[in-house]
Amino acid sequence: MKTNDRQITDLMQAVDTGLAQLPDFQRSWVWDDGRIKSLIASVIHRFPVGAAMFLEYGNSNIRFKYRPIEGASCAGQNIIPSELILDGQQRLTSLYSALYSSKPVHTRTDKGKEIDRYYYINIEKALDPNADDDEVIISVPETRKVISNFGRNIDLDLSSPDKEYAEKLFPLNQILDFAKVMVWQNGYQAYYNFDATAAQLFLNFSTEVITMVQRYVMPVITLDKGTSKEAVCRVFENVNTGGVSLTVFELVTAVFAMDDFELRKDWETRRENCFNGDILSIVTATDFLTALTLLSSYKRGGTVSCKKKDVLNLSLQDYLTYADALTAGFVEAEKILQEERIFVSRDLPYTTQLIPLAALCTVLQAGNQIKVTNVKNKIKQWYWCGVFGELYGSANETRYANDIVQVLDWVAGSSDLPKTCQESYFNPLRLLSMQSRQSAAYKGVMALILKNHGQDFISGRDMDFTVYKSENVDIHHIFPKDYCEEKQLPRQKWNSIINKTPISYSTNRAIGGVAPSKYLSRIESNGQVDSATLDQYLESHWINHQFCRIDDFDQFILDRAKRLLDAIEAVTGRTITGRDSDDVIMAFGSALA
Numbered sequence: 001m002k003t004n005d006r007q008i009t010d011l012m013q014a015v016d017t018g019l020a021q022l023p024d025f026q027r028s029w030v031w032d033d034g035r036i037k038s039l040i041a042s043v044i045h046r047f048p049v050g051a052a053m054f055l056e057y058g059n060s061n062i063r064f065k066y067r068p069i070e071g072a073s074c075a076g077q078n079i080i081p082s083e084l085i086l087d088g089q090q091r092l093t094s095l096y097s098a099l100y101s102s103k104p105v106h107t108r109t110d111k112g113k114e115i116d117r118y119y120y121i122n123i124e125k126a127l128d129p130n131a132d133d134d135e136v137i138i139s140v141p142e143t144r145k146v147i148s149n150f151g152r153n154i155d156l157d158l159s160s161p162d163k164e165y166a167e168k169l170f171p172l173n174q175i176l177d178f179a180k181v182m183v184w185q186n187g188y189q190a191y192y193n194f195d196a197t198a199a200q201l202f203l204n205f206s207t208e209v210i211t212m213v214q215r216y217v218m219p220v221i222t223l224d225k226g227t228s229k230e231a232v233c234r235v236f237e238n239v240n241t242g243g244v245s246l247t248v249f250e251l252v253t254a255v256f257a258m259d260d261f262e263l264r265k266d267w268e269t270r271r272e273n274c275f276n277g278d279i280l281s282i283v284t285a286t287d288f289l290t291a292l293t294l295l296s297s298y299k300r301g302g303t304v305s306c307k308k309k310d311v312l313n314l315s316l317q318d319y320l321t322y323a324d325a326l327t328a329g330f331v332e333a334e335k336i337l338q339e340e341r342i343f344v345s346r347d348l349p350y351t352t353q354l355i356p357l358a359a360l361c362t363v364l365q366a367g368n369q370i371k372v373t374n375v376k377n378k379i380k381q382w383y384w385c386g387v388f389g390e391l392y393g394s395a396n397e398t399r400y401a402n403d404i405v406q407v408l409d410w411v412a413g414s415s416d417l418p419k420t421c422q423e424s425y426f427n428p429l430r431l432l433s434m435q436s437r438q439s440a441a442y443k444g445v446m447a448l449i450l451k452n453h454g455q456d457f458i459s460g461r462d463m464d465f466t467v468y469k470s471e472n473v474d475i476h477h478i479f480p481k482d483y484c485e486e487k488q489l490p491r492q493k494w495n496s497i498i499n500k501t502p503i504s505y506s507t508n509r510a511i512g513g514v515a516p517s518k519y520l521s522r523i524e525s526n527g528q529v530d531s532a533t534l535d536q537y538l539e540s541h542w543i544n545h546q547f548c549r550i551d552d553f554d555q556f557i558l559d560r561a562k563r564l565l566d567a568i569e570a571v572t573g574r575t576i577t578g579r580d581s582d583d584v585i586m587a588f589g590s591a592l593a
Contacts, residue, residue, distance in 0.1 A: 005217040012100040018074030021081040023067035025250035033107045041133040051219035052088030052346045065257030069093050071101050104142035114144040120169040123205045165191035229312040248311045249285040279334045282345035291355045304401040329362030341450035343468050350392040356403045384571040387444040389424030436498040448567045455537045458507045458528050472505035482513030497574035501541045516548035
């Protein structure tokens, strides 16, 4: 890295000739008219406008597709740049368009309406230290006429050099070109018949404004050719906080574009055709690339890795080889999750765990292994160990790599449990702290209740995918909130997962805020369901109907906590220890063994 100041004239010439261009991951975005005028004013006053950051390009280890800055005269000439602009795109684009290009500046109003403008500087006001910037810098439409009264009145006409001279408004897109400045100055003096006062005014303007603008410098940080793609990504994320965020996907898109492959278009087609379901809609382009890197790394053999640097080094050939199979793997992963009664992305415990799950499904699709019950059961056991061990909440790339190797070895017959299964641990006290659907384990418990064929209290319908969607199934209290608050029951218990279950919206309305004994009697007296059948519906949610019918909150909590722990043990294959610990007894009033 090196830092040096560069004159604005040199920077604009580099942009104009194509020696400085944008990497293709830089998306176009436009500053509004007011912000451009403010930037020009800062240059006029010789205020700093911040540093730019460039990356040396050409014969380097980074190959990005590149493109000229909008409006540059080199467009369409296929010039190989010597530098890529990493930071400062909008400042350089705005300065080039307003101070160098002969074309109108494409910008927008403060309300977002797209407009085209030319910028002028008022010669007299520019020399007045008390003048406001709004008086010094003005913008006019591309017609160079300011009109009012629906076009009937022309308030300002700059459509010819003579009219510019008359208004003493200098066109700013000529200020950095010495030859154009001289031509305009000669025309200006001739217009005023070489009047000494007019000549002196322009001389002062040339000395105090034009020359100073031409000498204006910007600090430029230049990264050398040896900079890695990972470093470029990190640097861009750090410096480009005000612009469009850069993802790994953006960088890989720019790399693949060098081989004329449109990664963004390919992903958008996949997303529209295959990633539009209730679960897969949450998968991002970067998730897909990470999973593909994991898959291709495993297929190559040797060390498996899918860290950011590995994704950035993904080859186009690997992408073309595995993208279709991986897409099918994600679709299969969604089916497995639906089998486990996870129907929508809102209820997905971990988005991150979809990445190794999809990669595993892709590998196991060969020979339809993923359809074999024993194989699928191991995949599901691994999945639930990750959920209830809450192991996918932080940096996961290393776990992804371990999982794909260890789970596939386990499926192939190894007696060694995958590390995720070995490390999975669920503390019985965790049931009390699961108060909202933010946690993975909370969502996992809800899925287990649905998987147990939990039936709606009134309709008795098994809450499968169709019912879940059509009847607005959601999570509600069994001992209602109003009742618990009225009885001053401990919030840690009544608001925990132990006192919640999925039921339909209409059933929740029918329950209201009364004691379980009352709402169960109400359901029966309304002739909606008989007592014995209603008891069966409750039991399908692991709810003890006897304790509910006598409103025994404490015994209900104890009994349901035990049943939930049993269900977690069943899906993870892991014994939950500490069910009779002193802490558990103190919190629940009894052991949960």
